[in-house]
Amino acid sequence: MDDISEIFRVADKDNSGTLTVKEIQDVLDDIYVRYPQVELYLKSRQMNGIADLVRTAKGDAEKESVELNIEEFKKALSLVDSQVKNLPATAQVASQQGQYLARCFNKMKDAEENPEGPIRIRGEGRHRFRPFRYRHLGQFAPLGGEQTAAQLPGDWISIGHSTQWLWYSVYATKQISWRTRALVISDWSRRFIFGRDSSCI
Numbered sequence: 516m517d518d519i520s521e522i523f524r525v526a527d528k529d530n531s532g533t534l535t536v537k538e539i540q541d542v543l544d545d546i547y548v549r550y551p552q553v554e555l556y557l558k559s560r561q562m563n564g565i566a567d568l569v570r571t572a573k574g575d576a577e578k579e580s581v582e583l584n585i586e587e588f589k590k591a592l593s594l595v596d597s598q599v600k601n602l603p604a605t606a607q608v609a610s611q612q613g614q615y616l617a618r619c620f621n622k623m624k625d626a627e628e629n630p631e632g633p634i635r636i637r638g639e640g641r642h643r644f645r646p647f648r649y650r651h652l653g654q655f656a657p658l659g660g661e662q663t664a665a666q667l668p669g670d671w672i673s674i675g676h677s678t679q680w681l682w683y684s685v686y687a688t689k690q691i692s693w694r695t696r697a698l699v700i701s702d703w704s705r706r707f708i709f710g711r712d713s714s715c716i
Contacts, residue, residue: 519588519589519592520585520589522542522545522546522549523585523588523589525542526538526539526541526542528541532584532585533582533583533584534582534583534588535582539583539588545633545634546592548632548633548645548646549633549646550592550595550596551646551648552595552596553592553595556595602649605654607651607652607654608649610689611647611649611650612647615647619643619644622644623643626643626644627643630642630643630644631643631644631645632644632645632646633645633646651668652667652668653665653666653667653668654666655678655681655682655685657679657682658674661676661679662674662675662676662678662679663675663678663679663681663682664678665678665681665682683703686699687699687700
């Protein structure tokens with residue numbers, strides 16, 4: 516969070532050296548865009564808004580009367596940042612990042628004239644693109660014996676043979692071409708009929 520000091524400066528419109536809850540709320544959308552983890556953190560902790568977060572950093576004062584100086588503001592956002600974990604090294608993350616980059620490259624020319632990103636804290640204008648935001652679509656874990664465990668959005672969990680078939684369908688649809696899909700399904704079919712080929716082991 517390298518821009519915390521600059522965000523504080525922009526939000527502190529009266530140059531008082533402190534921020535009220537209202538002043539923070541005025542730049543809240545910009546904070547959410549730059550640091551999606553803030554919004555996710557508030558939701559995961561069932562906080563009603565930024566007021567609850569700054570109250571946590573300040574103590575048990577009345578939320579609306581809280582005023583934060585620069586160090587307390589940094590503490591409030593650093594509290595969130597310390598909870599952030601690196602994105603998992605999975606194909607799902609790589610795929611979404613690749614799609615994001617492809618979209619950015621394809622819109623590079625348009626973005627020069629009509630930037631869609633957040634307002635620049637340093638300098639003028641806007642950033643060309645909104646920051647990458649990962650969307651977790653679930654995960655599968657093979658258990659052996661033609662069974663799989665699945666965790667899908669909404670904390671839905673399933674285990675068993677039916678989940679294995681769900682994994683087959685998802686895996687097949689994620690292949691990049693019809694040729695690859697046909698080869699994968701063909702390999703699965705041969706394995707079901709003839710079993711695994713262990714002659715080369």
